[in-house]
Each structure stands twice: as structure tokens, then as C-alpha cells.
Amino acid sequence: MKKLLLASNNAKKLKELDALLAPLGYVLIPQGELGIPEAEEPHPTFIENALAKARHAARLSGLPALADDSGLCVHALAGAPGVISARYAGEPKSDARNNEKLLADLAPHTDRRAHFVSCLVLCRHTNDPQPLIAEGEWHGEILTELRGTEGFGYDPLFFVPALGRTAAELEPELKNRVSHRGQAMQRLLARLQGA
Template identity: 65%
Template structure:
């Protein structure tokens, strides 16, 4: 079985990636288990941040590395919070404070369109000149109040029209079919299969 280091220690992400890569006989190992500290995320685009995290993990471990960067973008805010989604309300990170700030910023706005975006980058080695890049988007609307207690982040505020429910009200199976990360993962796995991996 091949091993890929995941440039994340998020338990939910680790489980999701491990489940989806298992049929390819690829073992996903969280970077913390290999002593890799978190990388800086200094860029304004999801792809640049994901690439930086992947190269960082590959350089330290000598293994192929996979990283993602994702967040919510809101039309009325010019795409914000974007790459700053997790720290929208500052440090320490807080879903509750982030949601509160988003609602404050959108007060009185008629345009509530928003989308979740995920960029995935896989590097075969730290200096890989042709990393595999895949992305996914999930479109919806920001509600004026939270609904549902599943998911995390902005999920209780994010209405998905296809289901007429928030991301926090969906089952993990429903969410996996339409989520930004689920779509990006499917695209990345298709690219890996094309390479015969």
C-alpha cells in the first residue's frame, strides 16, 4: 500500500480522506503522526495555500503529500471571508464568533448568495513541478439564523437549495454527494486513476 501524508490534523478530514482513498489501497497518514508542524498559509488564494501546505509536508517526510484549503465565499462581501474563513472573527478560532460576524456583515443585505470552495493539491515529492490539483464548489445562501446542529463552521447558516436544508441539517451521506470537498476529492481520485495509481 502506498502512503500519502495529509497536511492536516483535523480528525474529520482525516477520516474522510482515509475512507475515500482506501479503495485505491493508499494509506492516508495525518502529518501530526509524522512530526510535521502546521505550515504557514500566507496567500490570498486557496490553491496557493494548499500547495504550500503539501510541499511543506512532503519536504519534511519525504512522502507524497495531500493538502486542502477551503472556506466560504459570500457574493455581497466580494468573496470574503474566503481563505480567512476559519479566522474570520480573529484568534482563537471560533465557529460561533465567525458565524456571528458573518451575520453582522450581511445585516440588511438582500444578496445572500454564497458558496463553499475547496482546493486539493497532491504533490508526489516536495519539488513536484506538476502537482495534481482538483477543486469543488457547493452553492447556496446564507440564512439570517442558524438551523441544524450537524456539521461545523458555517454549516448551520448555509442553505443548500437542492435539499432546502442547511449543510448542518444534512446526513453525512447527503453532504458527501454535494459538498465542495466531496466534489474535489472525486475529481482528484479520477486524476489518480488516470495516472494508474
């Protein structure tokens, strides 16, 4: 098994990424297991934050590190919540409060288009001059009420017209294939195999 450090302590993100990597012989270790604290995420873009997290984890662990910075971008809200998706309603992080705030902010709008973004960065070592970077987008719209019990974050509000269901109504295997994170991981794996 090839070890990769996950620059996150998010158990649900770990589960999704682990399922995508396991068939290729990779095992993900959450950074918390090695006592590595969360990195600062001060940047305005997904790619900058993912790169900062991956470099931070690689530097403190000595292992190759994988980081995912992802979030929801809503057309009518000029891309918000964007990079602050996990903390949209403030600290402490709360999926329920984030969803409530999103519904309140979208209430005056008829345009419900949105997309999830995932930016994956793999630093093979601390000073990797060419980290592997892959992005994925998943397009849908925001409902006016929660539907489904799977997934996490904004999944119960994110409706995918092509599937006729919310992200929270999808089986984990299907979500892993079609989601923003699944798309980004397929691109990253293709780059890994060619690297």
C-alpha cells in the same frame, strides 16, 4: 494500503477525506502524527495556500502529501471570508465566533448567495513538478440562524436550496457526495487514476 500524508491536523477534515479515499485503498495520516507543524498560509488564493501546505508536508515527511485549502465565499461580501474562513473572527479559531461575525457582516445585505470552495493539491514528492490539483464548488445561501448539528464551520448557516437543508442537516455520506470537498476529491481521484 497506500499512505498519504494529510497536510492538516483538522480532525473533521481528516474524517471527511478519509471516508472519500478509503474505498480506493488509501490511508491518510495527519501531519501531526509525524510532528509536522502547520504550514504558513500567507497567500490570497486557495490554490496557492493548498500548494504551500502540500509541499511543506511532503518535504518534511518524505511521503506524498495531500492538502485541502477551502473556505466560504459570500457574494455580498466580495468573496469574504474566503481564504481566512477558519480565522474570520480572529484567533484562536472558533466556528461559533466565525458564524456570529458572518451573520453580523451580512445583516445589512439582502443578497445571501454564497459558495464553498475546496482546492485539493497532491504532491507526490517534494519537488513534484506537476502536482495533481482539483477544485470543487458548492453553491447555496446563508441563513439568518443556525440549523443542524452535523458538519463543522459554516455548515449550520449554509442552506442548499436543491436539498432543502443546510450542510449541517445532511448525513455525512450525502455531504461527502455533493459538497465542494467531495466534488474536488472526485476530480482528484479521476486525475490520480489517469496519472
